Amino acid sequence: MVDLEKAPDAGPREEPVRRSDAEGCLAVAVRIPVRIVVLVLVVPVRIVWDVLVVVGRFLRDTVLRPVGRALAWLGRAVFVWPLVGLWRYVVVPLAKGVGWLGQVLLVVPAVWLYRWVLTPVGHGLAWFFTRVGVVLAAIGRGLYAGLAWLGRYLLVVPAAWLYRWLLTPVGHALAWCGRGLVWCGRQVARGVGLVVTGLGFVLYWTVRVLLVLPALAVWRWVLTPVGRALSVVGREVADALGHAWRIAGHLSRAVGRFLGTVLRWTVAEPARWVYRSVLTPVGHAVRDAVLRPLAEAGRVAGRAARQALVSARLSVRQARADVRRMLFGGPAGWRPVDGREPSAAEARTLGSSTTALTKD
Template structure:
């Protein structure tokens, strides 16, 4: 026979608390006396409105209102055309268009039968001969009167321009600037030939003498001095310093460095041996006892404390669930949760038994 380990009241629907019962009764009374009548009246109004729309308003609109609106629209459109469109169409078609065509025919006939012949006669017998006579008079006046006058005026203006603008500058250049320029050029040539050229030759000869008899010997002396200083002083001193540095490195610094390297290696080996010894001593004196204490003392004590903590927490959870059920009742359906294993128990809340494992087997 299977045992039911659920708490009492779970799943049977009869675990309501006292607080829930006190609140639920007034709510049910208010719902029956207020909400239910209002909902019934609302549903009746909705059903009546739908029936009225379906059986009265829709047929009335389809068979009466819509045809009436269409007839009123056609009548209004016809009235608007009669008042605003047809009078202007009749005026344009039966008055303005015939009058315009008659005026156009009259104007075209007057132009073809009156204005065109009169214009041709006026052009042929009046305007063209008059224009020819005026052109002949103009050519004669231009050739025999205006051309000599223009030539005379042009010659006067040319002479005046030459007198005022050209001849003074030509005279200034010919009798003033050209002689002065030739005199200045002759003076410059004389200064160059008899002053600047001898002075330049003298300066060049002086510079050549200074370079040959002063700067060149001094430069050669300085070069010989630098060469002698390098050959007989700097080079021997440099060779001596190099030989001394080579000997110092070969016979002093390199042996000292080798000795220091050997001593560093020996010291490293000694320090490594001491460190290994210290590690072995620490492992023997500290590590192994600490591991034994942790494995055989602290671990069992921790497991015992953890089991006690779990047991106390499960007890507190059960007490809290009991108080909640007493105050608020139990929900109709609640998923079954597996309880934690207590100290010394080997089965969970389900039907599957847990394996029996002792503390020593778990540690081993």
């Protein structure tokens, strides 16, 4: 059997974009020196940029953010909360009171006036003007018929006669004259057009020979090669800046990590070792040998001072009572009240009718 199916067409192949030999040589000649110079210039800039970024983040986290939060809280405390309180406890109640007064003093009287005064008066006026309107409509129809008859025989009929027998012949004559003038104007315009066309043809070739062709030659043989060279140089400079910025980033990161490691092993780790191995035991010893005994002695002295103050206060109070007794005498005598419960013999029993209060 014959295979009638055709193999799928692979389609047109896209050819790679080829550069001219001059552009390739220029790119190769410019690329390496430009990248070296740009790398030397960009590395310090990138290091300074990374340092500024770190300093900015530190300032943002330690200074600007707390200051911003404090200013936000101060703004709320100074402006927002007083305004909210003023709105909630002054403006809203005042507005509700004004609304209630407006409803009582304006809305209710206006509704009453509309319902019981204006509505009946309006119905009466509507009935009156309806009757008057019927009469006026009849009079108006009569006047309209009379005015229409007068207008027809005083204006329309004379105007139609004037249009038919006077204006129409005059218009035909003017139209014939106008057609003649238009034909003359067309002939004159045709002659002027020929003159202008000739002048334009001459000016076109003059400008083309003197301006366009030299400008086209300059564009094609001078500006285009120079522009291509400058575009190659600019592209290589941009690529070099990108590569240099990335390489400077890696170098800056490596330098930062090296400096961080140096600071860690020269400052942070010795400080941590001194804190753990020296300052912490010394602090514990000072706390156990000096601070705790001093605190205990302070607590004992405080208790002794409080007890002395209590004793002094009691002594002063007793002395004041003695002086008052010497000057004004002691208080009046008092008789103790027997608050004890009655005995079993004096208490009320079930077989007797007397109680401890009525017994002789």
